[in-house]
Amino acid sequence: MSFLEYIIQQLINGLTIGAVYALIALGYTMVYGIIELINFAHGEIYMIGAYIGIITLGVLSAQGLTQSSLALAMGIVLVVSMVYCAAYGFTMERIAYRPLRQAPRLSPLITALGMSIFLQNYVMLTQGARDKFFPPLFTGGINIDEVRISYIQVFIMGISVLLMIALQLFIKNTRLGKAMRATAQDKKMASLVGINIDRVISITFIIGSSLAAVAGIMVGMYYGLVNFYIGYVAGLKAFTAAVLGGIGNIAGAMLGGFLLGLLEAFAAGFIPPPHGAQYKDVFAFTILVLVLIFRPSGLLGEQVAEKI
């Protein structure tokens, strides 16, 4: 493998995981943009999404649908999981955050941590503590000389980019998107001009949770296994990505996600062994610290006037 091919291979590795970080980071950043809450339970929604995916896939493959029409089965799995997680996000906001809307900012933050612990243990008790395995559906890949892209990587990057474009269009061009932007700018003013703030916040949670569900399924299929605490690490990484890009900023979350994925891949690939794989997180977080020193509001935090 030539040096150039090596770089391209690492680029693919990094972009795949980066796409997933970006999808989860969007949920963090949208919620923060609107109600200035860091929803620590967001990683758990991602984990639940993966579980729903595995359960739905199990049912569908028992019906023989995964063998006859993989695309249809994948579509059903994605939709079911998105709907389910949207319901989770919606309910979570209703019972855990809405009653605390007027409370000091620390209260909903602690509630979010509590929610995260609750959901983790709930899934552990109902689904068991052991790993669950995704059936391998996408095997094989494309070889370009020595560079290899597996089909699942193509799938992950494709779906993520599609969803991100759709989200951008939604926020830029629809009435609801406009209402979201208005709410992010000034909640009180927005309610004075007739925007239903509670509804906008609910929708934000629903969108963020559905995106997390997609990320959960894709990661579940990519790595092949799911357990009840994958949400913790993924949530932490995605939160980092959101901060790196400028929390509250949608383009920032995407940029931050991809950047973090690439940083990790290149740190693991270019710092000579045995240190590379061990210190990739150190490297990624050092970059985060440096960015925050020079740009405290993140990479895209200041340049865009609107927060969402």
Place this chain on the structure above:
Amino acid sequence: MRKFLFLVLMATLIPGLMAANAYPAEETIKLGLAGPLTGDQGAFGEQLKNGGTIAMEEWNEKGGVLGKKIEIIWGDDQHDPKQAVAVANKFVNEGVVGVIGHFNSSCSIPASTVYTKVPIPQITPASTNPQFTERGLRNVFRVCGRDDQQGAVAADFIVNTLKKTRVAVFHDKTTYGQGLADETVKGLKKLGVEPVFYTGIVQGDKDYTAVLTAAKQKNPEVLYFGGIHPEAILLAKQSKDLGLNTIFVSGDGVFIQEFIDGAGPAAEGAYISFTPDQEKIPEAQPFIKKFRQKFPQAKEVGAYTIYSYVATNILLEAIKGTNSTDGNKLIDYIHKTKFNTALGPIQFDEKGDVLESPYVFWQVKNGKFVQVQELKK
């Protein structure tokens, strides 16, 4: 003021409730069994639990020991060294007379410093790191082998049986994983083979594609991994996804059906070192039969179930033999007695290691582990 009164009332009620629970109906002999009962290594924890349960039930059916029933207190260390010490302290506080566990060397070693102060005997069914018994502690025993033995067997197998010399070595930075990887590297160097790639990975990470891509640059023929099955699954799968043409070789931490189920086709052909087939040990047959009766839905007995069963039996036999629950007496008894166990006769040396602990290689064939090497005498 009313709130304050309420709090005072609550504060007086709670100790009352706890006192009500402090007197159990019947006095028991307590043993502690610790391992990763939940979490990603929970499958191994379950094996320990099953083995201990069967031993406890057998003894209780015969009337227990010293005229009392036996009770096992479960400790979940979640393969976290800090948690292991907390579990150890809990065991000591609850007055257990002996400990079966822990599973991971990184847990057994810190926990042993707690047990040795009392002292209570600790028999691990699975911790293979040499350090466990090399620190001059009298109360530690293991019924499994040691990584210096396992590493030497692995190095010999790679060089002399597989005839491969380009080896990439991965480990999970734990006491067990890195220990085993380093012993294997030592063995390889003795045979004149220098690993082409050597790295630690972070346990709990999910993405190893970047470091595997770096390893691919060195064109390895064998990927040796010191660690436990959750990471082994990911390494085996992702190395195949990246088009690495390597033979996956690993140790006893990967010897579990979960590895095959999780890695799917990527596990096929992998070589894993473990002790010879338990089905062929005559003494093990009653236990295996009993396990199948008790857990008819279980696919396999599990690699460490019998080790946990044997460790529990040794502790109980020591209590019976000394007619005592005194830690020092039990430890002396275990050191000097030859036990007839389900794994055959077991005798410990002065460090607490078993005198004989053989390792052979198994291969994954059609979704099953098959022993492919006979014991070298």
